[in-house]
Amino acid sequence: MIRLKYYLREIGRNLYRYPGTAIGSILSLTLIFLLFDLFWVTAGTTNRVYQGLLSQVQMEVFVSNDLPDSVITPLASAVADIPGVEDVRFVSREEARLELTRLVGTDLLADYDTLNPLPRSFFLELEPSVKNLASMEMLDQTLRRITGVTDVSYSRDWLAKAEETRSLVTRVGMVLGIIILLTAVINSGNSIRLMTRARGGGYGQMLLLGAGRLFLALPLMLEGLLLAGLSAALSWGIVYFGSRKIAFSQFEIVLPQIGDILLFCGAAALLGFVSGYVGVRKLLR
Numbered sequence: 001m002i003r004l005k006y007y008l009r010e011i012g013r014n015l016y017r018y019p020g021t022a023i024g025s026i027l028s029l030t031l032i033f034l035l036f037d038l039f040w041v042t043a044g045t046t047n048r049v050y051q052g053l054l055s056q057v058q059m060e061v062f063v064s065n066d067l068p069d070s071v072i073t074p075l076a077s078a079v080a081d082i083p084g085v086e087d088v089r090f091v092s093r094e095e096a097r098l099e100l101t102r103l104v105g106t107d108l109l110a111d112y113d114t115l116n117p118l119p120r121s122f123f124l125e126l127e128p129s130v131k132n133l134a135s136m137e138m139l140d141q142t143l144r145r146i147t148g149v150t151d152v153s154y155s156r157d158w159l160a161k162a163e164e165t166r167s168l169v170t171r172v173g174m175v176l177g178i179i180i181l182l183t184a185v186i187n188s189g190n191s192i193r194l195m196t197r198a199r200g201g202g203y204g205q206m207l208l209l210g211a212g213r214l215f216l217a218l219p220l221m222l223e224g225l226l227l228a229g230l231s232a233a234l235s236w237g238i239v240y241f242g243s244r245k246i247a248f249s250q251f252e253i254v255l256p257q258i259g260d261i262l263l264f265c266g267a268a269a270l271l272g273f274v275s276g277y278v279g280v281r282k283l284l285r
Contacts, residue, residue: 025231026230026234028187029227029228030231030234030238032180032183032187033180033232033235033236035180036176037236038239039176040256041239041243044254045251045252045253047166047254048251050166053162054128055131057154057155057159058124058154059123059124059126059136059140059143059153060153061151061152062121062149063075063121064149065119067148072090075146076088076090078146079124079143079146082139082142084129085125085127086125086126087124088122088123089123090122091122091123092120126139132163133156133159140154184228184271185271187275220276220277221273221274221277222276224274224276225269226269227272228273229265229266229268229272231272232265232268232269236265243255
């Protein structure tokens with residue numbers, strides 16, 4: 001209990017004597033964490049939009065014109081039995097003509113009443129686990145080996161660019177996380193070091209009197225924990241305030257779960273605890 005009172009008194013004394021340093025540390029750490037928060041929210045929002053677009057991805061399988069109508073049903077069953085295919089919808093020439101008319105706003109085949117040149121096809125609804133470039137390429141190869149299939153169409157270029165972008169965002173997030181980690185440690189450590197230098201003589205005397213290094217360092221490490229945890233919570237407070245004031249009609253801003261935010265604040269506080277040791281360890285040698 002006596003030690004706890006000492007730790008609390010030391011933390012309060014440092015914050016009272018050096019409020020400018022403490023406030024500067026909180027503001028700078030808040031800006032650092034805010035940068036990571038905004039990236040996290042942007043990544044989550046982008047992923048939600050990507051998943052929405054991915055759910056609309058279909059694969060169209062074109063059927064040979066020479067194939068008789070009597071073979072269409074068995075062919076559809078064969079396609080539906082392929083792993084990853086969730087549903088198969090047959091589109092006749094007449095349905096393709098109606099869809100074309102709906103898209104362009106006029107019937108381009110008005111003079112082809114007796115001979116409709118549009119191909120028959122199957123629209124495939126795919127399972128979510130298959131909606132990636134590698135799986136769809138394998139499915140494409142499987143479908144092309146079926147007798148009567150002339151061509152397979154899907155958003156290959158879009159999938160390739162989307163997956164490349166997601167991979168890039170992941171790499172940027174890892175680099176950004178490492179930069180924020182190092183910056184937060186250095187920033188908080190320097191703030192603790194500035195506070196301890198003014199009292200270097202007092203710590204030296206306490207060491208000569210037999211005080212343990214951990215006993216002297218722990219208040220400063222707890223102070224780093226407090227400043228970093230408070231800065232992380234403040235950064236998320238800014239994000240939540242901004243999310244209530246800003247809205248987009250095209251998409252919804254996706255915020256992390258409360259549990260994830262609490263884990264982030266806890267990790268930031270632990271980071272501050274470590275940075276407190278970094279700031280004071282040279283003084284206590």
